[in-house]
Amino acid sequence: MFTRIVKMEFQEEKIPQFLENFETVKHKIRNFKGCLFLELYRDKRDPTIFFTYSKWEEENALENYRNSELFKGVWATTKPMFRSKAAAWSVDTLFSGI
Numbered sequence: 001m002f003t004r005i006v007k008m009e010f011q012e013e014k015i016p017q018f019l020e021n022f023e024t025v026k027h028k029i030r031n032f033k034g035c036l037f038l039e040l041y042r043d044k045r046d047p048t049i050f051f052t053y054s055k056w057e058e059e060n061a062l063e064n065y066r067n068s069e070l071f072k073g074v075w076a077t078t079k080p081m082f083r084s085k086a087a088a089w090s091v092d093t094l095f096s097g098i
Contacts, residue, residue, distance in 0.1 A: 001093075002090055002091065002093075003056075003092075003093060004056060006051065009050075009084045011081055018050070026040070029054070033064065034062070035061065035065065037053075037055035038054045040053075059090070062090070
């Protein structure tokens with residue numbers, strides 16, 4: 001299992017449209033084979049910055065999602081709303097717990 005973190009910076013006027021679309025597709029992403037978890041976060045200081053935080057069974061599962069029609073549709077809708085290029089990281093958990 002690993003975690004994928006994606007940072008996205010949006011044009012301010014596009015944020016309501018992004019949030020509406022995310023609400024529509026989040027269940028489809030969460031139910032995609034191999035996706036174990038998905039949350040959306042918003043930066044506390046800059047309300048135009050968002051992060052998706054997702055957990056995947058294995059790298060193949062994420063790659064299958066990234067090559068799917070679902071991802072292509074989500075990305076085609078979301079990408080034009082960015083004010084700068086998105087950044088993404090795939091990370092392994094080294095320590096877990098509170």
